[in-house]
Amino acid sequence: MGTLEGKIAVVTGAASGIGRASAIKMASEGARVVVADRNGSGAGSVADFINEAGGFAVGVQADVTSEDQVRRMIDTAVDKWGGLDVLHNNAGTTDVADVGADTDITEMTIELWDYIMAVNLRGPMLGCKHAIPHMLRRGGGSIVQTSSMSAFAGDLRYAAYGASKGGLNSFTRYVATMYGKQGIRANAVCPGVVVTPAARVHFDPVMLELYESHHLTPQLGAPEQVAEVVAFLASDAASYVTGQAIPVDGGLFSHLPTYAQMRTMGD
Ligand SMILES: NC(=O)c1ccc[n+]([C@@H]2O[C@H](COP(=O)([O-])OP(=O)(O)OC[C@H]3O[C@@H](n4cnc5c(N)ncnc54)[C@H](O)[C@@H]3O)[C@@H](O)[C@H]2O)c1
Numbered sequence: 001m002g003t004l005e006g007k008i009a010v011v012t013g014a015a016s017g018i019g020r021a022s023a024i025k026m027a028s029e030g031a032r033v034v035v036a037d038r039n040g041s042g043a044g045s046v047a048d049f050i051n052e053a054g055g056f057a058v059g060v061q062a063d064v065t066s067e068d069q070v071r072r073m074i075d076t077a078v079d080k081w082g083g084l085d086v087l088h089n090n091a092g093t094t095d096v097a098d099v100g101a102d103t104d105i106t107e108m109t110i111e112l113w114d115y116i117m118a119v120n121l122r123g124p125m126l127g128c129k130h131a132i133p134h135m136l137r138r139g140g141g142s143i144v145q146t147s148s149m150s151a152f153a154g155d156l157r158y159a160a161y162g163a164s165k166g167g168l169n170s171f172t173r174y175v176a177t178m179y180g181k182q183g184i185r186a187n188a189v190c191p192g193v194v195v196t197p198a199a200r201v202h203f204d205p206v207m208l209e210l211y212e213s214h215h216l217t218p219q220l221g222a223p224e225q226v227a228e229v230v231a232f233l234a235s236d237a238a239s240y241v242t243g244q245a246i247p248v249d250g251g252l253f254s255h256l257p258t259y260a261q262m263r264t265m266g267d
Contacts, residue, residue: 002030003235008081010034010073012064012127013091015042017196018146021223022088022230023047027055029231032081036073037091038063056081064091064123065115074130084134086234089124090146093161094198103157113160120164121171128175132184140183142234145172146226147188149249165190169245176243185242187233192249194221213260216251 009026013019015037023035027050035050037043040061047059058080062073077084093099093116101112124145135141150158151165168188175186193199193211199220203211212220229248232238247253256262 002028003237004086004231005030007031007085007234008034008077008083009086009088009234010036010077010084010127010131011088011090012036012062012073012123013146014046014088015039017094017198018191018194018223018226018230019088019090020046021227022090023057024050024053025224025227025231026086026088026234027057028053029235031086031234032056032077034058034060034073034077034080036060036062036064064089064126065118067126067129070123070126071130074127074134078134083138084131085138085141086144087127087131087135087141088144088146088230088234089127091119091123092146092148093119093164094196094202096201099158099161100202102160105159108160116160116164117167120161121167124168125171128171128186132175132179135184136179136182140185142238143172143175143184143186144230144233145169145186145188146230147172147190147245149190149192149247149253151190151245152253172245173243180242185233185238187238187241187243188245189226189229189233189248190245191226192221192247192252194223194226196223210260211252213263214252214255215249216255219250221248221250 009031011023014023014035035047044059047057050057062069148165150162172188
């Protein structure tokens, strides 16, 4: 008996990386999963993978910046399986063309800023807007956002991305506060550096090594390690956890800034 037996879930940005791992993990725990992505064929492939492994999934093409497409994505779960218990708002800006251009604030275009906010912040808001009424009808549900440790600290680039994820953590607390008494929990997972297709494009081997030297774990993160936490938060085992932004970062933010240099200095 899986921890999500009988649950109905929607995962956005589920054609790749963390979203793909989350959809597969939740299905393996017994959930029926709507695998949503703006890349419709990629979503279909992940759904096929789940179904071939004996699970239950359907792929849906949905761009989270579009309210019509988000509504249709949520309706797919309700029409096919009768309701919704879990929403994993995972889709985020990971393309080099957008987050890669998020560099100097004095060069920031309104279009880039608005696009990053539209995917990373408006998308989860639209997901919640259309999912919550269905969850309320079932007496509750669990919403998990994929945020980022970039929400908590500054960097030399990614100001729009970091601000959008900080906003997402704040929005999560509002959802948890407004609907907690009606049985809805909302939490965010904040990954460190997770080696997904996007991370491999963004960071060359030197950068990956630098990030690894600041992790306390032997390796950087894997999508499946984040998916484990998402599936826990989605399940009733996390019934006393809500309103949180939870680091899933291999200890990236839990040591003194001198840690990596000190290790190279030896005893
Ligand atoms: N990989 C990391 O190191 C890392 C760290 C912190 C946070 N995150 C967050 O994790 C989430 C997933 O990232 P990933 O690393 O798995 O990336 P990924 O590129 O492997 O997957 C992202 C998926 O989202 C989809 N997507 C992008 N824009 C979309 C939109 N508007 N509507 C629907 N789908 C859309 C893409 O098609 C892709 O399938 C993102 O929110 C990202 O910000 C990733």
